[in-house]
Amino acid sequence: MKTLRKLFSNKLAVLGGIFILLFLLCAIFAPWITTYDYSVQDLMNTKVPPGGDHIFGTDALGRDVFSGVVYGARTSLLIGFCVLVLGGGIGILIGILAGYFGGWVETVLMRIMDSLMAFPAILLALIFVSILGSGLKSAIIAVSLAQVPRFALIVRSSVIQIKSNEYVAAAEVLGQSQFKILFLHILPNGIAPIIIQASLSFGQSLLIVSGLGFLGVGADPLSAEWGAMLSDARTYLMTVPHLAVYPGLAIAITVLGFNLLGDGLRDALDIKNY
Amino acid sequence: MKEILRVEHLKKYFEKEVGFLRKKKKVYKAVNDVSFHIGEGETLGLVGESGCGKSTTGRMIVSLLRPTDGAIYYQGQDISLSMRNKDSRLEIKRNIQMIFQDAYASLDPRRTAEEAIFEALDIHKMCLDPQEREAYVNKIFSDSGLSMEQRKRYPHEFSGGQRQRIGIARAICLQPKLIICDEPVSALDVSVQAQIINNLERIQNLYGLSYLFISHDLSVVKHISDRIVVMYLGYIVEEAGKKELFEQPLHPYTQMLIRATPSLDPDVDKTQKLTIASNEKNSIDTSLIDVCCPFANRCPKAGEKCWSEVPKMKELEDGRKVRCHLY
Amino acid sequence: MTKLTDMKREKDSGQAQWEYLLEVEDLKTYFITKAGTGKAVDGVSFRLKKGEILGLIGESGSGKSVAVKSIMQIVPKPGRIVGGKVRFKGEDLLGDAKAIQRVRGKDMTMIFQEPMTSLNPVLTIGRQMTEGIMLHLHLKQKQAEDVACKYLEMVKIPNPQEILKRYPHHLSGGMRQRVMIAMALETNSSLLIADEPTTALDVTIQQQILALIRELRDRLNMGVIFITHDMGVINEISDHTAVMYCGKIQEYASTREVMKNPLHPYTQALIQAIPRIDTEQEELHTIPGSVPSLLNLPAGCSFSNRCQYACEQCKNETPELYDTGDGHFVRCWRYADTSTKEG
Numbered sequence: 001m002k003t004l005r006k007l008f009s010n011k012l013a014v015l016g017g018i019f020i021l022l023f024l025l026c027a028i029f030a031p032w033i034t035t036y037d038y039s040v041q042d043l044m045n046t047k048v049p050p051g052g053d054h055i056f057g058t059d060a061l062g063r064d065v066f067s068g069v070v071y072g073a074r075t076s077l078l079i080g081f082c083v084l085v086l087g088g089g090i091g092i093l094i095g096i097l098a099g100y101f102g103g104w105v106e107t108v109l110m111r112i113m114d115s116l117m118a119f120p121a122i123l124l125a126l127i128f129v130s131i132l133g134s135g136l137k138s139a140i141i142a143v144s145l146a147q148v149p150r151f152a153l154i155v156r157s158s159v160i161q162i163k164s165n166e167y168v169a170a171a172e173v174l175g176q177s178q179f180k181i182l183f184l185h186i187l188p189n190g191i192a193p194i195i196i197q198a199s200l201s202f203g204q205s206l207l208i209v210s211g212l213g214f215l216g217v218g219a220d221p222l223s224a225e226w227g228a229m230l231s232d233a234r235t236y237l238m239t240v241p242h243l244a245v246y247p248g249l250a251i252a253i254t255v256l257g258f259n260l261l262g263d264g265l266r267d268a269l270d271i272k273n274y
Numbered sequence: 275m276k277e278i279l280r281v282e283h284l285k286k287y288f289e290k291e292v293g294f295l296r297k298k299k300k301v302y303k304a305v306n307d308v309s310f311h312i313g314e315g316e317t318l319g320l321v322g323e324s325g326c327g328k329s330t331t332g333r334m335i336v337s338l339l340r341p342t343d344g345a346i347y348y349q350g351q352d353i354s355l356s357m358r359n360k361d362s363r364l365e366i367k368r369n370i371q372m373i374f375q376d377a378y379a380s381l382d383p384r385r386t387a388e389e390a391i392f393e394a395l396d397i398h399k400m401c402l403d404p405q406e407r408e409a410y411v412n413k414i415f416s417d418s419g420l421s422m423e424q425r426k427r428y429p430h431e432f433s434g435g436q437r438q439r440i441g442i443a444r445a446i447c448l449q450p451k452l453i454i455c456d457e458p459v460s461a462l463d464v465s466v467q468a469q470i471i472n473n474l475e476r477i478q479n480l481y482g483l484s485y486l487f488i489s490h491d492l493s494v495v496k497h498i499s500d501r502i503v504v505m506y507l508g509y510i511v512e513e514a515g516k517k518e519l520f521e522q523p524l525h526p527y528t529q530m531l532i533r534a535t536p537s538l539d540p541d542v543d544k545t546q547k548l549t550i551a552s553n554e555k556n557s558i559d560t561s562l563i564d565v566c567c568p569f570a571n572r573c574p575k576a577g578e579k580c581w582s583e584v585p586k587m588k589e590l591e592d593g594r595k596v597r598c599h600l601y
Numbered sequence: 602m603t604k605l606t607d608m609k610r611e612k613d614s615g616q617a618q619w620e621y622l623l624e625v626e627d628l629k630t631y632f633i634t635k636a637g638t639g640k641a642v643d644g645v646s647f648r649l650k651k652g653e654i655l656g657l658i659g660e661s662g663s664g665k666s667v668a669v670k671s672i673m674q675i676v677p678k679p680g681r682i683v684g685g686k687v688r689f690k691g692e693d694l695l696g697d698a699k700a701i702q703r704v705r706g707k708d709m710t711m712i713f714q715e716p717m718t719s720l721n722p723v724l725t726i727g728r729q730m731t732e733g734i735m736l737h738l739h740l741k742q743k744q745a746e747d748v749a750c751k752y753l754e755m756v757k758i759p760n761p762q763e764i765l766k767r768y769p770h771h772l773s774g775g776m777r778q779r780v781m782i783a784m785a786l787e788t789n790s791s792l793l794i795a796d797e798p799t800t801a802l803d804v805t806i807q808q809q810i811l812a813l814i815r816e817l818r819d820r821l822n823m824g825v826i827f828i829t830h831d832m833g834v835i836n837e838i839s840d841h842t843a844v845m846y847c848g849k850i851q852e853y854a855s856t857r858e859v860m861k862n863p864l865h866p867y868t869q870a871l872i873q874a875i876p877r878i879d880t881e882q883e884e885l886h887t888i889p890g891s892v893p894s895l896l897n898l899p900a901g902c903s904f905s906n907r908c909q910y911a912c913e914q915c916k917n918e919t920p921e922l923y924d925t926g927d928g929h930f931v932r933c934w935r936y937a938d939t940s941t942k943e944g
Contacts, residue, residue: 464875
């Protein structure tokens with residue numbers, strides 16, 4: 001309760017929350033919000049400027065940009081969620097194992113993470129796409145994998161730091177089991193950097209998937225995906241700029257929203273902070 | 275007096291890898307030869323300067339560290355054997371508790387005062403009935419000098435002294451037989467220190483506890499202990515009853531320590547005291563361990579034998595024990 | 602060495618118009634935060650003569666450390682010196698922005714509890730010590746090293762040549778503190794402020810440092826302000842003692858007088874609360890409660906909520922520092938009548 005109250009008193013976090021809420025509403029109620037189907041082309045009405053029937057205008061194929069942006073939220077939510085569950089889950093687990101047990105477990109796991117880190121995320125994604133074939137699924141797997149070492153490194157270092165705290169020794173003196181020490185004391189105290197990483201990862205993965213879409217190896221070109229829309233808009237940037245503005249804004253606002261909320265959550269979860 | 279804890283020839287070496295390309299193992303001998311026993315209801319003071327291995331000894335007794343050599347017996351049974359079996363491990367853990375020097379660091383910042391107690395009770399499946407637990411936690415809190423309203427507060431909302439009271443509450447709630455007090459008052463203000471010391475003494479009578487009281491402060495150890503062992507560079511150099519130790523310290527190191535402890539008596543001869551101090555040779559030398567008497571470089575009475583032979587613990591006719599070639 | 606002491610004498614004789622080395626008058630340092638104003642130092646006044654050691658004793662939060670940091674004008678944010686006067690050798694340090702820079706770290710030096718924080722970890726002791734000497738005395742590196750060695754000998758460091766080549770982390774806590782004192786000496790300081798310099802040290806080493814400070818005081822006639830929370834240390838080092846509590850000096854007298862005849866209930870309680878090595882006590886005397894937060898001080902006398910003698914007046918009105926004669930000052934209503942004049 002206290003955490004929530006603290007979160008709400010942080011104006012920036014609330015702003016971030018509003019952005020995310022907007023994003024979620026779009027994703028959930030997409031069919032009801034939009035009047036056009038993004039996959040339907042209307043070659044009679046291409047590059048219509050914003051206003052009137054098409055409030056964001058239409059693209060070169062006569063598709064409604066507003067529908068594209070709203071449906072794009074669904075794709076983005078799917079990407080972000082999968083990356084956090086897959087990348088975050090595996091990364092946190094690896095980080096905990098490496099940090100808590102140390103020794104050869106740590107050496108092996110962290111060297112693997114180091115070698116993953118050596119590749120830029122987008123390059124890693126390209127490699128995966130070329131192995132698994134083009135498409136949203138392989139893009140998501142690739143982006144998740146690219147986030148694993150980031151989570152693992154952060155969790156490991158905070159586990160190592162928390163492990164040396166005297167309250168962990170105190171729990172050991174009481175007779176607490178290793179497993180419970182890990183989940184009762186170490187993980188809750190290391191939550192702040194994980195949240196920050198999660199909010200960063202969410203934004204990053206949207207950008208990378210958008211980037212892949214831009215390169216033409218991401219989502220199916222017919223489906224609504226912000227990166228792909230941007231990529232298409234590039235050709236007409238000089239003549240019809242609104243095509244790039246709306247998906248670009250959507251990406252920016254969503255990423256900003258997650259970062260602001262993440263920052264706010266970290267402060268709100270800090271028990272010593274009033 | 276029934277014996278509750280016996281420690282025999284305890285040793286603890288820490289190994290550290292040094293060097294970047296050619297790794298070498300550097301051995302740091304923290305505890306070299308420590309033997310003592312604690313009787314039921316007794317307070318044994320363990321005193322020495324920083325780096326003498328007193329905290330390491332305490333941590334070995336509560337199994338936070340594994341001894342390199344030697345044995346620890348709780349009520350006659352070897353602790354290292356008991357640790358192998360889950361039930362006997364918990365039994366030992368319940369009976370030997372610890373109070374830490376830095377109370378704030380020893381409390382999980384995300385858990386309230388009562389949650390710290392609940393955790394201990396949960397581990398040992400004590401007071402599982404909610405009503406019974408409620409009453410028990412209240413009792414523990416009041417015994418430790420905390421009020422009921424403070425139960426749901428977080429560690430950072432307490433003052434230093436109150437945090438140490440939570441530490442005490444957590445240690446006594448399992449109704450242990452022995453508590454290792456690792457410098458429990460040295461981080462506290464003087465006015466609070468007295469409250470905690472009195473509280474520890476009161477609880478000892480109330481619960482029939484034994485204490486191993488570890489401290490660098492001779493005055494505090496003198497106040498609270500029945501018997502005192504003095505440690506220097508991982509060795510116990512002297513063991514005696516409180517009265518004997520302060521009236522007639524035998525080991526030159528004990529003498530030096532007593533003389534160096536600041537006194538509150540305004541009539542003490544400061545100039546003489548300070549002259550002695552300024553003539554004292556400097557600091558500890560770890561290279562003397564296992565070579566000769568570790569105190570030889572600072573000892574005003576060091577002779578040839580002190581530089582060539584490691585002294586053994588000797589029991590004198592009057593029952594006192596000292597590790598020095600002079601006796 | 603004679604050359605150095607001569608120099609010191611010359612420096613002093615030039616400006617002998619002042620009676621006190623340091624005069625602090627009604628010094629106030631407040632910490633202004635969103636949560637409120639913490640009066641960390643609230644009207645502290647004292648005087649220090651040349652060659653005198655003043656002990657400043659208090660528990661955590663008493664403002665003893667902030668007081669001396671205010672004298673040095675190194676108060677950490679959000680602390681601010683809001684009033685008072687600090688006169689060093691007759692010169693006002695608070696009024697003139699350049700004055701403090703002329704004396705700080707030169708004629709007036711400070712040593713801290715943890716010397717590691719004031720030593721540069723990546724430079725050798727030699728580099729750090731000779732830097733100042735070369736600058737002030739216009740000497741070459743080699744000569745400066747010889748001078749540094751002399752100072753290290755003064756603080757009783759064996760084979761100083763060796764120490765000059767070492768890095769700070771090679772030295773023990775006691776040795777580091779000696780190096781800090783040596784560095785204070787090489788600037789010919791006439792005032793040494795020592796902020797809990799022995800708290801982190803073992804008792805045997807502490808005793809050596811205390812002996813060293815006293816000896817240097819005798820030899821160089823330095824003024825010393827010694828801050829500690831340890832009554833025993835105060836008893837062994839200082840000539841006069843000021844007891845601080847909640848930002849105010851509660852009692853000021855010669856150390857002997859404070860120990861033998863403490864007047865303020867706080868001082869009395871404090872002395873009785875300490876376990877003693879020289880006598881037997883059954884139970885320790887305790888002071889109920891704990892030091893109040895600076896943001897939430899009791900009205901009237903700040904000790905009134907813990908004082909066994911507290912009456913209505915204590916809870917409503919703040920007492921002055923009363924002179925009870927023989928230079929024994931105490932801030933307590935119980936001595937208001939006996940006082941000869943207000944201090």
